[in-house]
Amino acid sequence: MRSVVSILDLSTSEINELMNVADDIERNPEFYRSKCKHKILATIFYEPSTRTRLSFESAMLSLGGSVISTPDSKISSAAKGESISDTVRVISNYADIIVMRHPKEGAPVVAAMKATVPLINAGDGGHFHPTQTLADILTIRRTKKTLSGLTIGLCGDLMFGRTVHSLIEAMLRYPDNKYIMISPNELKLPEYMREALDKAGVSWRETESLETAMPELDVLYMTRVQKERFFNEEDYVRLKDVYILDRDKLKTAKSDLAILHPLPRVNEISVAVDDDPRAQYFYQTLCGKQMRMALIMLLLGII
Ligand code: NCD
Helix, strand or coil: CCCECCHHHCCHHHHHHHHHHHHHHHHCHHHHCCCCCCCEEEEEECCCCCHHHHHHHHHHHHCCCEEEECCCCCCCHHHHCCCHHHHHHHHCCCCCEEEEEECCCCHHHHHHHHCCCCEEEEEECCCECHHHHHHHHHHHHHHHCCCCCCEEEEECCCCCCHHHHHHHHHHCCCCCCEEEEECCHHHCCCHHHHHHHHHHCCEEEEECCHHHHHHHCCEEEECCCCHHHCCCHHHHHHHCCCCCECCCHHHHCCCCCEEECCCCCCCCECHHHCCCCCECCCHHHHHHHHHHHHHHHHHCCCC
16 A cells, blocks of 8 residues: 655655646646545544644645544544554545554554555654655745755754654755754754765755854755653753744845745744745645645545
8 A cells, every 4th residue: 555654655756746736736726626526535643733634634625525534632542542553444444545643753654554545644753744845845846946956954953853854855866955954952963864964975064053054045944943852841941942033134145045944833933034035934835735635646546
């Protein structure tokens, strides 16, 4: 059964094809209106989410399909101690495709092995979040008109930020990009991501200073410090506001910089930046919906 747990489950040509389909959805939404008629998508989220779950549900409804959803995991059978394996085996009988978010890294891999319908990982712990990456790269392609030769700054919680890990894995497939990892020392990229960068032989460096990196950047990917993954409140409080992007910091930025953020934002981008034409983070959510529409069709064998 074809599932997407990591962005590496999709080939580069499939990712490119998904972007082309998303562009076609943008031009011609009517054509896709009934593509998933009589198909059912189930969302099972064991962690809070607003946009990812609603984005999937909106994507399926825009394809003419239907959506079923578990209530909060505290009041679904998970609270009775049911295993993920049993849950997905049951839901495979109710739905044609399953979207799952889970706080445990690797849980969607187990789930995908047991599901008898395609399963999409909508985020597992601090690990991966492949469909956010699909949103991110479409946003980059549409705003920068290329996915190569870019200097990309990733800023904030690079240790626990799963969207960062998936985005790096995806961008490494496109040539000649340079990476600047901007984080406090405590929130640097995990070892497995550093190895991936070294193995790919790309140019990358680390800094604690957003200001010094800014003038070089074509893309700035801001992230939230992942409060829920901290072991103690004190560390979180100390680190949460280390980077706050405001108008002043953007003075040295390129005029065609693209500013992305997977959202939710806490304090890391000042609301005064929202009106700057370089801010793409709300547009990014539209790109995410269109890419999820394309992915659902791919996994259901419709495209
Ligand atoms: C991200 C996530 O869940 O990892 N949000 C999202 O899916 N849009 C980022 C975050 O929670 O900070």
